[in-house]
Amino acid sequence: MSDLTGLFNPKSVAIIGASKSPGKIGNVIVKNMINCGYNGKILPVNPRESEIEGLQCYPSVDKIPEPAEMAVLSVPAVKSLEIAEVCGKQGLKYLVVITAGFKETGKEGLELERKLLEICRKYNMRMLGPNCVGLMDTHAPINASFAAGFPLQGEIAFISQSGAMVLSILDWSYKVGLGFSKFISLGNKADLTEADFIADASEDSNTKVILCYIEDVENGPHFLDVARRASRKKPVIILKSGTSQAGAQAASSHTGALAGSDLAYETAFQQSGVIRARNMPELFDLAVAFANQPVPQGDRVAVITNSGGPGIVATDNIEDKNLKMARFTKETVESLRNYLPAESNIYNPVDVLGDAKADRFHFALQTVLADPGVDSAVVLVCPAAVTEPVETARAMAQLKNEFPDKPLFAAMMGGARLEEGARILSESHIPCFTFPEPAITSISGMVSYSRIKNLPAKTNPLSFGDIDLKTVKATFYDVKKDNRLVLLGSEAAEVISAYGIPAAPTVLALNPDQAVAHADRLGYPVVLKIASPKILHKTDVGGVKVGLDSREKISSGFMEIMDNVHRYLPHVAVYGVEVQKMMPRGVEIIIGMTRDIQFGPLLAFGLGGIYVNLLKDVSFRLVNGLTESEINSMIAETKAYTLLRGYRGEKPADIDAVLKIMGRVARLAADFPEINEIDINPVFAYNQGASALDVKITIS
Numbered sequence: 150m151s152d153l154t155g156l157f158n159p160k161s162v163a164i165i166g167a168s169k170s171p172g173k174i175g176n177v178i179v180k181n182m183i184n185c186g187y188n189g190k191i192l193p194v195n196p197r198e199s200e201i202e203g204l205q206c207y208p209s210v211d212k213i214p215e216p217a218e219m220a221v222l223s224v225p226a227v228k229s230l231e232i233a234e235v236c237g238k239q240g241l242k243y244l245v246v247i248t249a250g251f252k253e254t255g256k257e258g259l260e261l262e263r264k265l266l267e268i269c270r271k272y273n274m275r276m277l278g279p280n281c282v283g284l285m286d287t288h289a290p291i292n293a294s295f296a297a298g299f300p301l302q303g304e305i306a307f308i309s310q311s312g313a314m315v316l317s318i319l320d321w322s323y324k325v326g327l328g329f330s331k332f333i334s335l336g337n338k339a340d341l342t343e344a345d346f347i348a349d350a351s352e353d354s355n356t357k358v359i360l361c362y363i364e365d366v367e368n369g370p371h372f373l374d375v376a377r378r379a380s381r382k383k384p385v386i387i388l389k390s391g392t393s394q395a396g397a398q399a400a401s402s403h404t405g406a407l408a409g410s411d412l413a414y415e416t417a418f419q420q421s422g423v424i425r426a427r428n429m430p431e432l433f434d435l436a437v438a439f440a441n442q443p444v445p446q447g448d449r450v451a452v453i454t455n456s457g458g459p460g461i462v463a464t465d466n467i468e469d470k471n472l473k474m475a476r477f478t479k480e481t482v483e484s485l486r487n488y489l490p491a492e493s494n495i496y497n498p499v500d501v502l503g504d505a506k507a508d509r510f511h512f513a514l515q516t517v518l519a520d521p522g523v524d525s526a527v528v529l530v531c532p533a534a535v536t537e538p539v540e541t542a543r544a545m546a547q548l549k550n551e552f553p554d555k556p557l558f559a560a561m562m563g564g565a566r567l568e569e570g571a572r573i574l575s576e577s578h579i580p581c582f583t584f585p586e587p588a589i590t591s592i593s594g595m596v597s598y599s600r601i602k603n604l605p606a607k608t609n610p611l612s613f614g615d616i617d618l619k620t621v622k623a624t625f626y627d628v629k630k631d632n633r634l635v636l637l638g639s640e641a642a643e644v645i646s647a648y649g650i651p652a653a654p655t656v657l658a659l660n661p662d663q664a665v666a667h668a669d670r671l672g673y674p675v676v677l678k679i680a681s682p683k684i685l686h687k688t689d690v691g692g693v694k695v696g697l698d699s700r701e702k703i704s705s706g707f708m709e710i711m712d713n714v715h716r717y718l719p720h721v722a723v724y725g726v727e728v729q730k731m732m733p734r735g736v737e738i739i740i741g742m743t744r745d746i747q748f749g750p751l752l753a754f755g756l757g758g759i760y761v762n763l764l765k766d767v768s769f770r771l772v773n774g775l776t777e778s779e780i781n782s783m784i785a786e787t788k789a790y791t792l793l794r795g796y797r798g799e800k801p802a803d804i805d806a807v808l809k810i811m812g813r814v815a816r817l818a819a820d821f822p823e824i825n826e827i828d829i830n831p832v833f834a835y836n837q838g839a840s841a842l843d844v845k846i847t848i849s
């Protein structure tokens with residue numbers, strides 16, 4: 150049982166603001182509660198009435214002889230605080246606040262909402278809303294909403310941040326005969342959020358698929374935790390609109406600029422196992438697929454068609470969606486060859502030809518479904534004169550029962566002539582579309598879920614024994630004392646070194662003599678770089694000199710850099726010149742971190758150097774829940790990986806050393822929430838080991 154079982158199964162519900170007037174929200178809610186078959190007590194509350202819809206009406210909640218367990222509020226916002234207070238005193242457990250006029254209206258509304266939440270917290274009441282349509286559960290049953298009707302019973306829970314979406318989907322669902330277990334309108338999410346309802350639906354035995362429409366999440370880390378656990382139990386499919394706040398942050402690093410606006414959500418969904426729908430049709434196609442079909446065992450798809458063109462379209466789409474065209478066994482090919490006309494294509498896609506009647510579709514589909522190399526099948530029917538759509542649909546329905554473990558989809562590619570066949574397929578729970586693409590998108594979503602289901606729900610944080618927190622704290626203290634948010638290169642190198650990341654030794658020199666002394670100690674040749682927190686692109690202002698192999702060159706290099714910078718940027722504060730040991734070249738990569746407001750640190754890995762923004766060969770993962778195998782796949786999904794493995798006869802680089810740096814950067818970001826961005830670009834990866842050359846760290 151989840152925390153919210155009582156919200157969907159209260160013993161009694163007070164409807165505050167219940168009304169006799171037809172068409173008023175307070176009247177619709179009373180009727181909805183009666184009509185849905187709710188079997189607890191319905192308690193209308195209205196000071197001016199003694200009876201509403203045949204039920205006794207109470208003047209206020211505290212006048213109800215036996216206190217209600219839940220209240221639905223449908224009174225104007227100004228009255229809500231006072232009423233909530235009475236509900237709290239009466240010991241109610243749940244409030245569903247339909248009323249609008251809270252944070253969505255501005256500052257005053259926000260304050261009202263804050264006070265309402267305060268009252269709920271004081272009395273330990275959980276609240277849905279405010280500013281919501283309410284909730285429905287077809288199995289409880291309960292309809293504590295002002296929706297125009299009640300869903301058909303089914304196994305899909307729909308959680309929506311938009312109330313209008315709830316109303317539209319409900320209406321549409323009658324037309325297509327789609328059933329739901331729950332409908333939840335989240336409203337302003339002052340207390341209960343998407344995460345609470347995802348967690349609840351994941352425990353609900355009447356729910357097979359969880360669907361969400363959200364515009365944002367309330368608490369990123371909590372959402373990740375809940376979604377990770379829920380998606381191991383059942384599919385969680387989310388349509389997220391709008392863009393994340395990360396994009397609004399001015400990004401001063403390469404990593405920040407590359408991350409873009411929606412990336413944190415994309416990564417969060419991917420890492421937690423949420424299937425992301427790109428649009429409304431996709432959201433519901435996936436819901437229908439998961440509700441009616443088994444999850445495929447793998448990604449190998451068979452296509453049966455009576456026409457070449459659609460077969461090619463489907464094949465292209467299968468490849469686009471990272472699925473595979475199944476390769477049939479010899480026996481399958483032999484059977485198809487023996488039964489089908491000689492002109493048929495007996496390899497995948499199987500073309501049973503334009504003159505195929507239902508028997509050919511039946512034989513071909515039965516044969517490929519029996520093939521151990523086929524995980525799912527799509528049947529494409531085009532309406533030729535001899536086509537038998539109804540009989541073909543019936544044959545498919547029969548084969549669905551014969552092969553209950555293999556998902557089956559159809560595209561009835563036409564209009565009126567195929568309508569009856571399409572209806573039979575839908576009734577037989579075979580998702581049927583007009584074109585192949587949505588069928589294949591659905592299979593692709595299901596295949597990605599089959600991988601997610603088997604991943605561990607709990608992840609162990611990356612831990613390292615040799616971390617020097619003290620040095621990092623002291624460095625940040627000094628930087629803040631100096632009223633800076635950007636670390637100097639030498640400070641940044643010190644920070645990452647404290648986390649066991651091999652950095653090219655870098656020391657700050659205030660004058661040419663100091664620079665020479667440092668170089669004597671570090672060993673020649675060295676690189677000189679201007680040290681200024683305001684200068685991000687040092688080369689552009691003549692602030693870098695490489696390969697200096699004598700004391701003279703260092704002295705003159707120091708002076709030249711100072712002259713250049715003063716000429717280009719006369720008013721910028723300069724701290725001196727950094728002397729860095731000149732490192733041998735390796736494979737140039739970037740390792741970085743940018744912090745998302747909602748989900749926390751995002752780790753980045755990719756091809757480094759000056760063209761990072763142009764090449765955009767970068768992969769990202771959230772540090773929250775990051776595992777070593779995720780870091781491995783981050784590396785593997787970039788082109789930089791090809792270089793690291795040794796391109797065109799070059800020796801392979803030390804990928805393990807790169808992996809360790811990434812893990813340590815992730816740890817550093819997790820340990821110090823004040824770090825906004827880290828850019829290590831380039832890191833040189835060698836045949837043995839790796840070295841961080843240029844390190845930028847900004848703090849908040």
Ligand code: COA
Pocket residue numbers: 165166167168169170173174175194195196197198208209222223224225226228232247248249250280281282311312313
């Ligand atoms: N306790 C109980 N009932 C009370 C009351 C109290 N303290 N004070 C007033 N009422 C009664 C009213 O007398 C009225 O009953 P009546 O129809 O018999 O006169 C009823 O409660 C409703 O109050 P009323 O002032 O008529 O409000 P309303 O029905 O016009 O509007 C809301 C109330 C909640 C519907 C409205 O404020 C609102 O928020 N509408 C938007 C809802 C919405 O869109 N939500 C988000 C969806 S996404």
